[in-house]
Amino acid sequence: MGVAATLLALGAISEEKNRIDPKKQLAPIYQEIKTLRGLILAGEKQVSDLRLRQEERQRELAAILEKAPALKENIIRAKEKMARQRGMSLKDMLEIQQEVARAEEKQLRDEARMADIRRANEAYPAEREQLLARIKELKENYNGLAGQYNQEKAQADLRVAALISREEGMLEELTPAVATMYREALGHCPENPVAILEKGICGGCRIGLSKQLIKHVCQDGQPARCENCLRLLLPADAANR
Ligand SMILES: [Zn+2]
Missing domain, CATH: 1.10.287 (Helix Hairpins)
Structure with a gap:
């Protein structure tokens, strides 16, 4: 996986x-x-x-x-x-x-x-x-x-x-860095710590994200956290990555 x-x-x-x-x-x-x-x-x-x-x-x-x-x-x-x-x-x-x-x-x-x-x-x-x-x-x-x-x-x-x-x-x-990132997101949003980034918007809080963050997550495929709600952001095709 x-x-x-x-x-x-x-x-x-x-x-x-x-x-x-x-x-x-x-x-x-x-x-x-x-x-x-x-x-x-x-x-x-x-x-x-x-x-x-x-x-x-x-x-x-x-x-x-x-x-x-x-x-x-x-x-x-x-x-x-x-x-x-x-x-x-x-x-x-x-x-x-x-x-x-x-x-x-x-x-x-x-x-x-x-x-x-x-x-x-x-x-x-x-x-x-x-x-x-x-x-x-x-x-x-x-x-x-x-x-x-x-x-x-x-x-x-x-x-x-x-x-x-x-x-x-x-x-x-996971690598320790990514595991920590997940745990931090979990600390902020224990009910649903992971959100899908789609059309430039965080699926958790529905706030538009910076171009840099969108590129980081969607093109480079790197995990990152929403600037607003601190959820862990994943690209829409995360399941296949
Ligand atoms: Zn968010």
């Missing part, structure tokens, strides 16, 4: 490498996996929060139940005092009345709160089950996608490795 044809083939390999770049190819599936991981973590946090709220309610219920007998006892005693009322000033009477009213109000609030807690307790197992089922489903999706990702990544890596080994072989066929 001539120098121009080798460079043309190297350019095609770079384009192919770029096309199958696993990082780009697998970006959408990787993103999906990341999203699923986020949803699983959020779901697990929800389960844990739900359990904490449940425990908190149990403590609250225990505290209400613990204080209930004393509260009840206070109301009974205050009512007894009011029943006796003899020798009691109006001010004391009003105070006791207010105390009973406050205690009864508290009793009602406690009962309402306990009813809320019991309702929440009844709903808890189903809520938890629902969250766990959702997490299980997310994990199944996650594992499926992760498997697909690993498989596709391994295949793409193999294809890239094969291209790299072909690339290395071809670079060895």
